[in-house]
Amino acid sequence: MLLNDVFGGSSLSDFRRLQREMNRLFEGVGQESEEFPALNIWSNNDELVVTAEIPGADPKDINVNVNQDVLTIEGKREPEELAEGVVCHRMERGSGRFLRSLRLPFDVESEKVQARYKMGILTLTLPRAEMSKPRKIAITAG
Amino acid sequence: MKEEKNKNMPATRAGEQAVQNAELTHDRPVFTPLVDIYERENALLVICEMPGVEESKVDIALENDVLTITGQQQELDVPDHQLVYRGYADGVFRRSFTLAADIDRESIKARLTNGVLSITLPKAQSAVPRKIAVEAG
Numbered sequence: 288m289l290l291n292d293v294f295g296g297s298s299l300s301d302f303r304r305l306q307r308e309m310n311r312l313f314e315g316v317g318q319e320s321e322e323f324p325a326l327n328i329w330s331n332n333d334e335l336v337v338t339a340e341i342p343g344a345d346p347k348d349i350n351v352n353v354n355q356d357v358l359t360i361e362g363k364r365e366p367e368e369l370a371e372g373v374v375c376h377r378m379e380r381g382s383g384r385f386l387r388s389l390r391l392p393f394d395v396e397s398e399k400v401q402a403r404y405k406m407g408i409l410t411l412t413l414p415r416a417e418m419s420k421p422r423k424i425a426i427t428a429g
Numbered sequence: 430m431k432e433e434k435n436k437n438m439p440a441t442r443a444g445e446q447a448v449q450n451a452e453l454t455h456d457r458p459v460f461t462p463l464v465d466i467y468e469r470e471n472a473l474l475v476i477c478e479m480p481g482v483e484e485s486k487v488d489i490a491l492e493n494d495v496l497t498i499t500g501q502q503q504e505l506d507v508p509d510h511q512l513v514y515r516g517y518a519d520g521v522f523r524r525s526f527t528l529a530a531d532i533d534r535e536s537i538k539a540r541l542t543n544g545v546l547s548i549t550l551p552k553a554q555s556a557v558p559r560k561i562a563v564e565a566g
Contacts, residue, residue, distance in 0.1 A: 325517035329510035336507045340517055342480040342544035367465060367476065376466040380478055392513075406503075407480035407544015 323385050324360065324409070332420070335391060335413040342407035343380065349404060351411060353397040359388040360409070393419040458520035462500070466526070471557050473530060473550040479522050480544035481505075487546060489539055491532065497525040500546065531556040 324339040339360055341349065349362035366382035369375070394416040401412040467474040475496070479487065482500035490497045500522040505512075531553035539548045 322516075326514065327505060327512065327516055328514035329507040330513045331510045334510075336510055338505070338507075340480040340544075342478040344543060346543075367467070369467065370469070372470060373474075374468045376468060378465050379463040380465050380476065381463075404543070406482060407478070 322387060323381065324387060326387070326389075330392070333415055335395065335411075335415070337411040337413065339387075339409040339411075340407065341385075341404075341409050344404070344407070346404040349402075349409060351400070351402050351409075353395055353400050353413065355397075356391045356394050357388060358391055358395075358411070358413070359386065360411075361386045457501075458518055460520050460522050461524055462498070462522040464524065468530075471552055473528065473532070473552065475526070475546075475548040475550065477522070477524070477546040477548070478544065479541070479546050481519065482522065482541070482544065482546075484541050487539070487541060489537070489548060491528075491534060491537065491550075494528050495525055496528055496548075496550070497523070498546065498548070499523045 324341045327338045329336040329338075337358065341362070341364070344362055344364045348364070349360070352359040352361070361384075363384045364382045367380075391413065395413040396416050399414045403410045463478045465474075465476040467476075475498070477498055477500075479500040479502075481502040483503060486501040486503075488497075488499040490499075502519040502521065505519045528550070533551045533553045536551045537548065539546060541547075
């Protein structure tokens, strides 16, 4: 409307884009909106390695599911058990259920997925399915 | 190569920002670890999240009334793989607290389990509250 008149036709959509970007920028502030657990993903031609920071979990309480190319990490962290007469001064650590699901860039061999939990870090090794590996096609002359 | 990667990727971590006080001599991001602090009648309990930190890389110091906890994370690296998505960075966890109660320095105990450091700081005898019996009469 008025913005269009002053700045030309495309400015309103530019402005909206800027607004969206600003919103996205501030979404990450504060830990509530941070997705838990934080993940790093490594890859090569044969497999993916996913590491997740999950401090203070019992390995029994972590479940990893792979369905073709969808990986789901799910579990819970027990809150600290407080004896009677204990006063809490600070409570910043999180507890309770968590779930994170992501689509992998290729299908993986779900039977061969390995999971290890050490020092509060979950490491998953996901071998790439043979079917999804790129195939070289030989070209015959003639 | 590795250093360049670190510089380009923001060191984001839930609830943790790089803190500026007392810089490290080497160039690694410093994170504020998440903690719970509890107080029992005879001890103070500090529970601190330190994922990816080995026992030998934890340093706990009590100087005057200031408790400083430092933990160096293992460097992130998977040999023969390329990092394709980064949700967290590696660095150093560091945090300091001023303790109100007198602590029995000789009996401080610490344990690191599944990336969580638990420190038990027993209070000195003089700081343990004493019950005074009131006599009737």
